[in-house]
Amino acid sequence: MLLYRVRRLLASLFIQADKTTVFVSVLVYVAGSYLLLSAAGESEIIAPDNFLYWLVVTASTVGYGDFSPATPAGKMVVAAWVIPLGLSLFALVITRVGFAVSEFVHRGKRGLRMTNHVNHTVIIGWNGTRTLRLIELLLSKTNGAAAEIVLCVEADIENPMPGRIDFVRVESFSHIESMQRAGLADAARIIIDNPLDDVTLTTALFCDKYSPNSHKTAYFQDENVGELLRAHCPNIECIPSVAVELLAKSSLDPGSARLHRQLLDSTYGMTQYSVEYFGEEPLPVAALFDHFKRDLSATLIAVRRKGVVTIAVNPALTDQVGKGDMLYYISAKRLDEKHCFDITINEGEGVGTCLPN
Structure with missing residues (x-):
């Protein structure tokens, strides 16, 4: 009974102890076992090649029997010190490790863990099934090599897609210490989508200050x-609600809503993508249009000039595409940038093959 109470007391102290105390306790146990066995004359057990192996096997009660105490004093040391303390320490260390792993996983599910991604996508806000659909679209294989995604929410929920995305729960979207766990400063893309426009506005202003180099997109109902x-x-690219526009368009041109949904959906069929031109030499739209259709089975539909907000849909074939211009096209999957501009200019339009730098 006394031994049982002592073990319970030691267990309670051990569980409440910090890492340093645990380490010192194990170190004292190992050193004490070595010194006691050495004093007992157990030279074979304390040999450098045998001691740690024998101690772990004995403390865990596996007991292979290939080494055992040969002297009466050695047997007493094993019975009174090595096995009782070793069994308790071994069980409690394994339990503590298990608790640590469980807490680590649970903290990740609850969004309390620090992320360490670079050039990732941060989604700020939670809208239930709409947010899940957004994540599915971003993870679609047709988008090419998808970046890691970190979902950042204020809602009291757990990670809705464990194993596929990282998850961070914050006190406020403008609380810098909490938002740092999402790796905001190192993000390549930030998507802000909250049910309340005023929250989206303040969050966007906050992100513009603490993540100036990322591409930011914000959705507004108003x-x-x-x-x-x-x-x-x-x-910051502001995305307004287009429900009313689609309603009017579909009433005049039946099927327009389905068409627009298809162009935005990257999980199946033809979808709209974009690519930026980094080459030094300007390229004629006519040559690009023909290259996209004949060689890539894609359709060039629009061009946005560098530094210009408006987009030229259905550009004239006589137009030129310069460095920094953004091209928009329809394709079954996202095309490789090099393939998009790997064209040979026909005679009369220039000579040579134009490749991006």
């Missing part, structure tokens, strides 16, 4: 709020 943000942060 287009006026989006215009207000654009006036202060012109580099």
